[in-house]
Amino acid sequence: MRLFGTNGIREVVGPTLTPEFTTRLANAIAGTIPVGKPVVVGWDGRTSSRALSSIVSSTLALAGHHVIEVGLLPTPAIQYMVVRLAAQLGVVITASHNPPEFNGFKCIHSDGLEIPRSAEEEIERRFADAPSSAVPYRSVGEIGVHGGGAREYVHGVLARVDATRISARAYTVVLDVGNGTAAVTSPDLLRRLGCRVVTLNGHVDGTFPGRPSEPTEANVADLRRAVPSVGADLGIAHDGDADRAVFVERSGRYVPGEEILALLARDAVRRHGGGIVVTPVTAPDSVEEAVRPLGGEVVYTRVGSPNVTRAMLARHAVIGGEENGGLVFPEFQLARDGAMTVAVVLDRMAREGQPLDVLLAGLPHHTLLKEKIPCPLDRREETVRAFAERFGPGAERVVTIDGVKIYHPGGWVLLRPSGTEPLLRLFTDSKDPKRARELADEALVAVRASIGT
Template identity: 45%
Template sequence: MERSLFGTNGVRGIANEELTAELALDLGRTIASLRPGLIAVGMDARISSPMLKSAVLAGIMSSGSDAVDVGITPTPALQYYVKVSKANAGVIVTASHNPREYNGIKFVSHDGVEFSREEDAEAERTLLSKKFRRAGWNEVGRVFEDDANRVYVEGILEKVNADAISEKGFRVVVDCGNGAASFTSPEILKRLDCEMYTINCYPDGRFPARLSEPVEENVKELMDVVRAVKADIGVAHDGDADRATFVDEKGNFVSEDVMLALMAKHYMEKNGGGIVVTPVSTSKCVEDAVVEAGGEVIYTEVGSPVVAKVMKETKAVFGGEGNGGLIFPEHLLARDGGMSLAKVLELMAEENKPLSELAKDIPRYFTLKTKVECRDKKKLLEGLKAEFEDANFTDGARVDFEDGWLLIRPSGTEPIARIFAEARSEKRAKELLELGLEKVRKILGS
């Protein structure tokens, strides 16, 4: 069965239109039917989140399970709480970096890992069948409260070299994007004895200051403040704080792929090699850095649940996506913005170098992206297999050349195909992008 409600990260839609209280109620019943027992529920700071969280809690209770309401919390904090507590599963109400009118509901397994695609498919079957557990009047569940943010922050501090960071007394600017990081990242910096400047570090589901996604064009204020206060580093989060992007001491945005490569290289050097897992859409600079440091890269389909699953299977020492979503398996098999912040500070302290100097060691590539209409994804994939017999078909078709690579990938959620091209020169990247466009047009007859 093709999943229609569950996408690459749970169920998402416009709040109270596509993702309604009724649907949230049934999703609460679904998780309690599949994973009966204590279930932890958290939410981001969106305007619709309290409504949807309340409906999820009601669904869980009606199925006879108890729930722990942890309030506004980053997605990785909810996941870490589930991992270390007695909870049998978790639910996070969030649409991550999507626009403010959206919201989402995502399920978490007992080990803190997001539901796999297979588990999401099982959840969708249960949801559509409406064969839920239903408790008697005297067996309905109860709701407790707990502080997942405290548990999460303390878990992070236990797994970084806090003394080395504290000795440096870093000056840090943090932009929480009016999201859930407002309750955790400033506390992490405070506990690490950093001199801290905050931007948008109060929850506001309207996202009044900037768009939620922490890409370069949305964090210009952070870049300006880093320069103005002569900070050592700046960090920005998305709405649910599973991602972190960085600005160096000169106020320059450091690309997400470079940060992924930098941290992957660091983990290779600390572990004497090992496996790094990342999607096929990731920049070649990551593989270059990992291989040079004696490690190996395994490529997966796009999507953090897939990356986490393969990391667990291969006992990878590091992984992540080229969007600011870094995964530190010794802490949590999930994208983790708070741990990313702490680990980047640890790297700067241990290497005794500013971020701009560390980033210089990562090979530079030019990456271009575009998208085209594609209503026949099966036809496109069959055509790509004929055009590129030696391609990697893990997720779409990734074709590696001596001087770059090309990825053509049908979207899992929209009637489009995404085309990525990367090379050492901008000219070659443009040539590869045009090659991709030509092949897609030829296959689809457009």
């Protein structure tokens, strides 16, 4: 039984994600580690997260584990605390950027990385077989609380950048928290970096009343208007669990995540005199064009932060990340980290003495288009196969790391099943915006015809 997608487990609360499901999952997780080991539990601000965390903590304690609740925190902060508290495992209750009716679970290894697929499979086996992990009454574990996680995490981020240099610039920043967990860390981080902070959607609310949780260009329209309106140097937006950050230039232009990835990858490769950059197959060719002249090499993976971080660990990468704003800085931790991304971007601006738009102007530029196509779960794989059969013959190159990526003259098109929703995700990339649009339109017609929509 497959439970885990590209980034943990995500289900709709009520129909699928029930108290019974949660208890059974927590029992399965509990049985994968030795009795008596410490386990960190943290959660996001969704309406169901606190209740689900209580079920998880109680089930783990009844299995004999010592539970340390770190509370409502960004996912990367919880990963950071797993290592600091020397826990055997971490459980994060979050559905990241999914709509508010969803919630889910991520499991964190003792090294702070999301658990590998082999560990996910063990949990899935135990979930299916449902052996009890409960222990006798004398062996029941305790549930403790550690309340300093937000402060410790912010201090950890600050230690990786030149806070004095950034503070000297006295930047004005508009921060769109998106009613997510960044509310407990990012405003404090920015103020400690000497920024004047104007906040939007700055309180935690699991219904996401201010905007949808995913910080796409359309969803952060208020931020794009606010940045030039207040004369800010930069705009920042997070997703629901703050493992991603996207940016808005002083003019109000939304910066696609792949541009930040290319900028910071080039900087990391330059500082290291070369090195490996890890990114999923969804990244545009501009990342490779940015780092190759400096001795950088791009290693491509399947989509999903566990795939990226595990490949980074194996290849000793200097940086990694996805085109959606989820970047990984191995010198801090092998986790997608929105706050660390914010600090590094400000550090780069302060070091160069240039605004973000000027820093981005020197990068290779591609147009990366993204489309979501609703598709029943049982039709996704056959639709991808049909797409490959139609567009693969005669292509310059076909890559099947994740879905199918087909290179045509002047660009490429990628179709893959979503790992978190009943969708197909379509990506097209080209130096020519018109060519990118042509590839996307042609692919959309074919995919919708195949599905019957």
